[in-house]
Amino acid sequence: DGGITQSPKYLFRKEGQNVTLSCEQNLNHDAMYWYRQDPGQGLRLIYYSQIVNDFQKGDIAEGYSVSREKKESFPLTVTSAQKNPTAFYLCASSTLGEGDTEAFFGQGTRLTVV
Amino acid sequence: GQNIDQPTEMTATEGAIVQINCTYQTSGFNGLFWYQQHAGEAPTFLSYNVLDGLEEKGRFSSFLSRSKGYSYLLLKELQMKDSASYLCAVRDRGGGYIPTFGRGTSLIVHP
Numbered sequence: 519d520g521g522i523t524q525s526p527k528y529l530f531r532k533e534g535q536n537v538t539l540s541c542e543q544n545l546n547h548d549a550m551y552w553y554r555q556d557p558g559q560g561l562r563l564i565y566y567s568q569i570v571n572d573f574q575k576g577d578i579a580e581g582y583s584v585s586r587e588k589k590e591s592f593p594l595t596v597t598s599a600q601k602n603p604t605a606f607y608l609c610a611s612s613t614l615g616e617g618d619t620e621a622f623f624g625q626g627t628r629l630t631v632v
Numbered sequence: 633g634q635n636i637d638q639p640t641e642m643t644a645t646e647g648a649i650v651q652i653n654c655t656y657q658t659s660g661f662n663g664l665f666w667y668q669q670h671a672g673e674a675p676t677f678l679s680y681n682v683l684d685g686l687e688e689k690g691r692f693s694s695f696l697s698r699s700k701g702y703s704y705l706l707l708k709e710l711q712m713k714d715s716a717s718y719l720c721a722v723r724d725r726g727g728g729y730i731p732t733f734g735r736g737t738s739l740i741v742h743p
Contacts, residue, residue, distance in 0.1 A: 551730070558735070560733040562733075563732070606672075618663075620677040620680060624674060625674050626673070628672075
C-alpha cells in the first residue's frame with residue numbers, strides 16, 4: 519500500500535546532540551514538507567522540497583537542516599543550534615500545483631530533549 | 633503570508649450539529665483545506681474548497697466565500713469519535729502553493 523512513513527515514533531535527544539528524523543514516501547509525490555507542532559499551536563512549516571536536490575526554508579528553519587537526494591526521502595536533522603527542539607514533528611507529501619492536491623501526513627515523531 | 637483565524641476550542645453534544653469557522657487573509661488564494669487530527673496522530677484530509685459554495689461529504693460539509701475570506705466546516709450527527717482538532721489550511725500562489733495552517737480548533741463532543 520502507498521503511504522508515508524516516519525521514524526522513529528519517539529526520540530530522545532541530549533542537549534548539544536544532532537538527531538535525524540526519517541521520512542519516506544512511496545506515493546510518487548514531488549513535494550515533501552516538514553512541520554513542527556507545539557501544544558496549542560498549528561502546524562508551522564520548517565522546510566519543503568518540490569524537486570530532488572532542491573529545498574526551501576519555511577517559517578521556522580533556523581536550527582534545522584534537510585536533504586532531498588531521492589524523490590522518496592526527505593530526512594530532517596535537528597541540530598544543536600535549535601534551542602527548543604521538544605515538539606511533535608510531522609512530515610507530509612503531495613503532488614505539485616493547483617487542484618485537489620491534499621497533503622498526506624506521516625504518523626509523526628515526538629522529540630524530547632532530556 | 634496568510635493570517636488564518638479559528639476558534640481555539642468548541643464543545644457540542646453527541647447527535648448535534650456544529651459549525652467550525654475559519655477566516656483568512658491572503659493575496660493569491662488558491663484553495664482551502666480542512667483536516668482532522670486526533671491527539672498524537674497525523675492529520676487526515678477532510679475537504680477541499682477553491683470555488684464559492686458548499687461541498688458535502690457525508691456527515692461533513694465545507695463552505696467557502698472567497699470575497700469574505702471565510703470558510704466553515706459543518707459536522708452533523710456528531711459522534712464521540714469526532715472529538716479531535718480541526719485544522720484549516722490555505723494555499724497561496726505566492727507561497728509556492730504551500731498550504732499554511734491555522735492553529736486548529738479543538739472540538740469536544742460530550743454525551
